[in-house]
Amino acid sequence: MPRTPAETDANARFTPNRPEIPESEWNDWRWHMRRRITSVKKAQQWIRLTPEEEQAIDKLAGKYRWSVTPYYASLMDPNDPTCPVRQQAIPALGELVEFTGAEVDPVGDMFYRKTNRVVHKYPDRVIMLITEACPVYCRHCTRKFHTTDVGGSYFRDNEGESFEEDLRYIASHPEIRDVLLTGGDPLSYRDGKLQEIISGLRAIPSVQIIRIGSRFPVLLPQRVTDELCEMLAQYHPIWLNTHFNHPKEITQESAAAVDRLLRHGIPVGNQTVLLRGINDDVTTMRTLMTELLNIRVRPYYLYHCDNVTGVSHFMTSIEKGWEIMEGLQGHITGFGVPQYVLTTRIGKIPIAQPYFSRTHEGLLLRNYRGEEMVVDDAIHPITERDAQ
Ligand code: SF4
Numbered sequence: 139m140p141r142t143p144a145e146t147d148a149n150a151r152f153t154p155n156r157p158e159i160p161e162s163e164w165n166d167w168r169w170h171m172r173r174r175i176t177s178v179k180k181a182q183q184w185i186r187l188t189p190e191e192e193q194a195i196d197k198l199a200g201k202y203r204w205s206v207t208p209y210y211a212s213l214m215d216p217n218d219p220t221c222p223v224r225q226q227a228i229p230a231l232g233e234l235v236e237f238t239g240a241e242v243d244p245v246g247d248m249f250y251r252k253t254n255r256v257v258h259k260y261p262d263r264v265i266m267l268i269t270e271a272c273p274v275y276c277r278h279c280t281r282k283f284h285t286t287d288v289g290g291s292y293f294r295d296n297e298g299e300s301f302e303e304d305l306r307y308i309a310s311h312p313e314i315r316d317v318l319l320t321g322g323d324p325l326s327y328r329d330g331k332l333q334e335i336i337s338g339l340r341a342i343p344s345v346q347i348i349r350i351g352s353r354f355p356v357l358l359p360q361r362v363t364d365e366l367c368e369m370l371a372q373y374h375p376i377w378l379n380t381h382f383n384h385p386k387e388i389t390q391e392s393a394a395a396v397d398r399l400l401r402h403g404i405p406v407g408n409q410t411v412l413l414r415g416i417n418d419d420v421t422t423m424r425t426l427m428t429e430l431l432n433i434r435v436r437p438y439y440l441y442h443c444d445n446v447t448g449v450s451h452f453m454t455s456i457e458k459g460w461e462i463m464e465g466l467q468g469h470i471t472g473f474g475v476p477q478y479v480l481t482t483r484i485g486k487i488p489i490a491q492p493y494f495s496r497t498h499e500g501l502l503l504r505n506y507r508g509e510e511m512v513v514d515d516a517i518h519p520i521t522e523r524d525a526q
Pocket residue numbers: 271272273274275276277278279280281285286321322323353381
């Protein structure tokens with residue numbers, strides 16, 4: 139049966155422009171990849187572009203990559219340019235503004251890069267930037283330089299290219315026990331190529347956990363097939379972190395993709411980026427975190443948006459981040475509260491405000507309602523002698 143806009147999920151109400159598409163095609167991720175939106179004409183089949191959006195698409199051509207899956211386009215409000223899904227995927231003129239202090243590589247990938255794809259920043263773990271391809275090129279991507287910027291990519295991601303040098307580096311550093319596959323989006327590769335990379339890592343005895351950073355569960359959940367999950371499950375422990383930024387992105391399809399991963403023993407965490415005009419309010423964040431728990435995704439990080447070239451217009455203040463964290467901590471289930479962090483060249487730094495301070499009387503504690511109490515024994519622990 140062809141799907142109609144009124145069916146299937148709550149977000150269908152946002153998709154009056156979606157053409158009728160046979161179920162077999164809609165559920166096939168390759169169909170979506172082949173029909174990605176890359177031109178004004180194609181975008182107009184889904185949304186009513188504003189003159190500013192059209193201008194941005196035109197001016198950014200040749201500078202930043204742009205593509206949107208039909209699935210993700212179906213979540214957009216066709217009439218509202220402030221739609222949180224639309225702002226993440228449709229180019230904006232803000233990407234051309236040179237903001238003070240903006241950098242192309244604020245997290246220091248270039249500095250810590252050891253091989254074509256391996257970035258070794260922390261002692262016991264590395265990231266492998268295995269591809270620059272993504273199903274949707276998110277306008278706020280921290281790695282915009284590697285993924286979206288047409289001239290900025292520094293590594294090769296040809297499927298035919300060998301990963302030997304990268305695997306050799308990891309094998310020759312036995313202190314590396316954790317490898318994060320990222321990019322770009324690793325699930326852009328076909329299953330066979332992905333298996334080749336993962337089995338290569340599994341053959342290294344010192345590698346304990348393999349993590350995958352993928353936004354496919356959000357941008358094209360149909361990619362998370364049973365076949366893919368079965369392949370990944372052969373190489374446990376495998377973990378996957380995804381990237382939901384707004385409750386509108388939680389659909390029947392994305393929940394089903396998460397369910398498939400979980401049923402194959404792959405824990406799913408979420409990394410949200412705090413984005414101006416998209417999720418920078420307490421109500422949206424509370425809904426997002428509680429809805430993630432509903433689909434059994436564990437909120438992991440809330441990233442402060444970095445001052446990345448072409449992304450700065452999405453930045454909020456740290457004070458805004460604190461306000462949101464205050465609106466989460468104590469108000470929702472504890473494990474639904476992500477860690478608020480800033481990514482820097484010296485690593486991820488937790489930046490939430492503390493709920494305590496030292497005073498002469500002891501430790502002054504504050505709860506989520508602003509109530510306070512002093513605990514003196516917390517800073518004067520029992521001595522070894524007392525314990526005997
Ligand atoms: S899918 Fe991830 S890597 Fe790709 S553009 Fe989006 S945020 Fe960046």
